[in-house]
Amino acid sequence: xxxxxxxxxxxxxxxxxAGCSTMQSAPEERQSFGTTADGQPVYLYTLRNSKGAExxxxxxxxxxxxxxxxxxNGNLSDVTLGFDNFAQYQVNAxxxxxxxxxxxxxxxxxxxxxxxATYTLAQNNAPNNLHGGPNGFNTxxxxxxxxxxxxxxxxxxxxxxxxxxxxxxxxxQVTAVYTLTEKNELRVEFTAKTDKPTVCNLTQHxxxxxxxxxxxxxxxxxxxxxxxxxxxxxxxxxxxxxxKGTPFDFTSPTLIGAHINDGGDQLKAGGGYDHNWVLDxxxxxxxxxxxxxxxxxxxxxxxxxxxxxxxxxTGNFISDITGKNGMQYHNRSGFAMEAQHFPDSPNHxxxxxxxxxxxxxxxxxxIYCFKTQ
Numbered sequence: 001x002x003x004x005x006x007x008x009x010x011x012x013x014x015x016x017x018a019g020c021s022t023m024q025s026a027p028e029e030r031q032s033f034g035t036t037a038d039g040q041p042v043y044l045y046t047l048r049n050s051k052g053a054e055x056x057x058x059x060x061x062x063x064x065x066x067x068x069x070x071x072x073n074g075n076l077s078d079v080t081l082g083f084d085n086f087a088q089y090q091v092n093a094x095x096x097x098x099x100x101x102x103x104x105x106x107x108x109x110x111x112x113x114x115x116x117a118t119y120t121l122a123q124n125n126a127p128n129n130l131h132g133g134p135n136g137f138n139t140x141x142x143x144x145x146x147x148x149x150x151x152x153x154x155x156x157x158x159x160x161x162x163x164x165x166x167x168x169x170x171x172x173q174v175t176a177v178y179t180l181t182e183k184n185e186l187r188v189e190f191t192a193k194t195d196k197p198t199v200c201n202l203t204q205h206x207x208x209x210x211x212x213x214x215x216x217x218x219x220x221x222x223x224x225x226x227x228x229x230x231x232x233x234x235x236x237x238x239x240x241x242x243x244k245g246t247p248f249d250f251t252s253p254t255l256i257g258a259h260i261n262d263g264g265d266q267l268k269a270g271g272g273y274d275h276n277w278v279l280d281x282x283x284x285x286x287x288x289x290x291x292x293x294x295x296x297x298x299x300x301x302x303x304x305x306x307x308x309x310x311x312x313x314t315g316n317f318i319s320d321i322t323g324k325n326g327m328q329y330h331n332r333s334g335f336a337m338e339a340q341h342f343p344d345s346p347n348h349x350x351x352x353x354x355x356x357x358x359x360x361x362x363x364x365x366x367i368y369c370f371k372t373q
Contacts, residue, residue, distance in 0.1 A: 030044060030146075033058060033065075033086050034086025042060045044065055045144060047153040048180065051182065051184060052068075053184050054180075055067045055180045057155055058089075060089070061139055061142075062137065062142050062176055064080055064178075064186075065080075065083075066324070067080045069370040070184075070372065072372040077212035077297070080207060081096050081333065082097055082324055094315075095205040097206045098138035099142075099176055099203075099204060100131045100136065102136070102172060103132050104205075104341075105130070105203075106235060106344055107129040107343075108236045110123040112199065119167055120167055121168070122166060122167060128235070136166065142157035142158060142176075152179050154177055154178065154180075158175050158176075170196030170358075172194045172198060173192060173194075175192070185367050185370070186367070186368045187366070187368075190364040191361055191362060192356065192361070194356050194357070194360075199354045199356065200354060201354045202364055203307075207315060207335065208301060218295070219256050220294075220295070221255075223290045223310060224280050224281065225277035225280055225310065226242060228276060228277045229343070235274060237276065237344055237351075247264070248266070248277075250277075253291075276309045276310065277310045283306070284306055286365055286367075287304060287306075295373070297372075299370060301370055303337050303368060303369075304366070306363065307364060308352045310338070311340060314332050315333055316332065318332070319331075
């Protein structure tokens with residue numbers, strides 16, 4: 001509860017609507033990681049717990065550059081895809097580890113209407129707007145404040161997205177807090193406020209590989225959803241349908257590779273899995289969305305969220321890339337599970353709304369909980 005109060009107060013503070021309260025400072029552990037094209041310094045901030053787990057987060061894009069967690073033998077490995085140098089994040093990164101906004105996923109034809117006005121966005125995934133546009137939150141410099149929360153070592157990131165940025169209306173003040181807990185959980189908690197009606201759909205876009213290398217086809221996935229949103233050829237939802245009897249049925253533990261090459265229009269559209277699942281839990285309540293198991297390492301990842309949807313993406317569009325420690329990343333070297341509202345929700349009145357109005361506070365909590373068998 002205290003953490004939510006701090007987040008809420010921080011959002012109000014940024015808009016000048018409340019007095020600021022101070023957080024308990026944490027020893028600042030950071031290292032230089034490069035410089036942007038316009039000369040801004042890029043840093044990596046390190047969070048650790050007493051069990052040896054370690055997360056490194058950039059002020060550029062709020063990017064989770066690495067996350068080291070133990071396997072069943074207690075050996076630590078990095079389970080995220082990424083790069084050893086900043087330059088590659090500006091050239092090759094398919095949203096590796098980034099914070100995503102203003103709108104995670106796609107908006108059809110880069111257009112939506114709100115309160116009688118039509119807004120036109122950049123079509124960076126022609127013909128759609130993807131992840132907020134070519135200069136979304138994954139490319140901006142965030143203000144960073146390390147602190148010690150009651151749950152562990154934390155890092156607060158703040159950003160003001162100005163009215164009209166990437167075509168979106170309203171000045172949107174966003175706060176994202178990363179926390180590495182003693183339970184080997186990486187928590188991401190978003191809050192946002194606006195001064196004009198807008199749409200808001202924030203998420204975190206790490207690619208996971210619980211084995212620490214190779215492809216992810218032998219990872220076993222369970223998604224707690226009886227329905228998903230099938231898509232058009234342009235990956236825009238066409239409705240809501242049951243997963244039963246389809247390759248999208250992960251209601252019981254199933255290998256990623258079991259049906260990914262079955263064919264059919266849906267799998268062909270995304271080159272594999274790149275779809276939104278409609279979670280069984282009630283939107284707004286924190287609940288279990290998915291569980292992923294990798295038997296060789298014994299690692300288990302459980303994802304909890306307050307969001308109504310989960311985009312499961314199997315890295316289908318990763319071309320040959322040299323990643324951390326010289327590792328070669330290929331098609332399906334990692335998977336992403338982006339907890340979020342549904343794609344193109346502003347153009348689907350029957351989907352949960354992503355509208356944010358002045359006086360409201362957007363809340364979104366995602367927890368990546370790492371265990372071992």
